[in-house]
Amino acid sequence: MKLKILSERAYQKWPSWHVVYEWEDIIAEKANIPIVNYSNDIGTRIHSFFRRLCKKFYKKWMPEYKFNLSCECYIMFIMNAASYHILPTNNIIPIFLDFPINMIDDITRVTKGLPVFFVTCKDIYNILSSNGVKNVRYMPLSISDKHVQSDVPKKTIDVIQFGRKNNVLHDYMLKYCKERPNVEYIYQTDNGTLTYISTTRGIIGKFDSRDEYFDLIKSSKISLVSTPGFDNSRTADFGNIDFVTPRFYESAASFCHMIGRYTSNDETTDLRLSDVCPNVSSYSEFANLVDAYLSEDYDWHIQREFVNSNLTSLRAEYIINEIEKAVYNNEEAQKS
Structure with a gap:
């Protein structure tokens, strides 16, 4: 499995995003994987527009995450779980940041096909785990090593x-x-x-x-x-x-x-x-x-x-280890 980071840094310029890009940089450095900019070209904007339109007129529409081990896979920070649907969902391992509690059931359903995904709120993790979600991992936020x-x-x-x-x-x-x-x-x-x-x-x-x-x-x-x-x-x-x-x-x-x-x-x-x-x-x-x-x-x-004890480099090790373990277990399950 080839792993990369898919980043929105090419077009998301609001200051609150800058910390996300610092996390991405450290993960990329520690895991020795590249950062790929999610395109903001006309095709991407049209795709996002139609997904928003679908959601507006059919609120129950929730695209599921699809995962294929033979393809390139991407780690992606999702700023708000409520708007995950306007972003790519194929071969994405999401790290959900803001997570409204009313998204619990939807995210549970759409992530069933993933080997693993991450949440950064322990309360959300506890709810998902108590609901029997096996592929969720908890990863608290962190401070980029560059600021130490x-x-x-x-x-x-x-x-x-x-x-x-x-x-x-x-x-x-x-x-x-x-x-x-x-x-x-x-x-x-x-x-x-x-x-x-x-x-x-x-x-x-x-x-x-x-x-x-x-x-x-x-x-x-x-x-x-x-x-x-x-x-x-x-x-x-x-x-x-x-x-x-x-x-x-x-x-x-x-x-x-x-x-x-x-x-x-x-x-x-x-x-x-x-x-x-x-x-x-x-x-x-x-x-x-x-x-x-x-x-x-x-x-x-x-x-x-x-x-x-809360450096992003430590979180990076955890993310990569959990992905590798989950993918390995997934591969073994497919063989048996």
């Missing part, structure tokens, strides 16, 4: 909440800044332009590149982080599932103290997230942590262990 550094960068910003805001943490921090006006807090405005504002300097600019993002977070002493299912910050489509986002890993790799609000579930337990990120439940607890993190030196060895 040995020295603590210079810190010039007190507190940041990058991207999606958790309103409880946001309100806590605004209250803290009223009590301590010299403390700087940076957060994204609500106009959808990726523009950021500082409580001490006003609008500081638009940050829409991966390098700009990391420059900003590396400069921050504290990163406020949250899981998307906590405090009703995600749409109802995702139900009661929750997962650890890249922001946690990126903050840890950038030597940021983390203060969070997140669901305590199997995923956060497995990752030992509480070792590196307190899960605050009151303003007083939050304020005491900010006070401490802004004034004390810190032993980073636990945070380094967290980063080193």
Whole structure:
């Protein structure tokens, strides 16, 4: 079996995709396999258009994944399981990122012909496994090895909440800044332009590149982080599932103290997230942590262990091993 990575990087340019391309790069490097750009030519666009049209007028239509070991096969990150149908489904091993809970039955059915597929949310994995799905594997998200550094960068910003805001943490921090006006807090405005504002300097600019993002977070002493299912910050489509986002890993790799609000579930337990990120439940607890993190030196060895155990290179080894095992078992089953 010839394995490759099928990437949407040729046309998906929104900043949230950049982390996916970093994962693809590391997997390709570690597995010594090529990255192939999924075409965005007129034929592909027409194909996607008709698939969307089919889905719009016949909601039960769900193309099944087909797999042929004699053909080239592709690993592909699927940003949202709900829109998998507009992408190729032949000889694809999908890695599902966002996974609305109402897609459980559909994805179970359409992946039956695959030797293996991956989900990045432990809650989703648990549901699929309890439903008897044998070919699903759980792979938590990760931090690209390229962002790991040995020295603590210079810190010039007190507190940041990058991207999606958790309103409880946001309100806590605004209250803290009223009590301590010299403390700087940076957060994204609500106009959808990726523009950021500082409580001490006003609008500081638009940050829409991966390098700009990391420059900003590396400069921050504290990163406020949250899981998307906590405090009703995600749409109802995702139900009661929750997962650890890249922001946690990126903050840890950038030597940021983390203060969070997140669901305590199997995923956060497995990752030992509480070792590196307190899960605050009151303003007083939050304020005491900010006070401490802004004034004390810190032993980073636990945070380094967290980063080193969640590198994309480790996930790459796991992906390739699981694919090879599943394909081998599939071949043996066909022989018998």
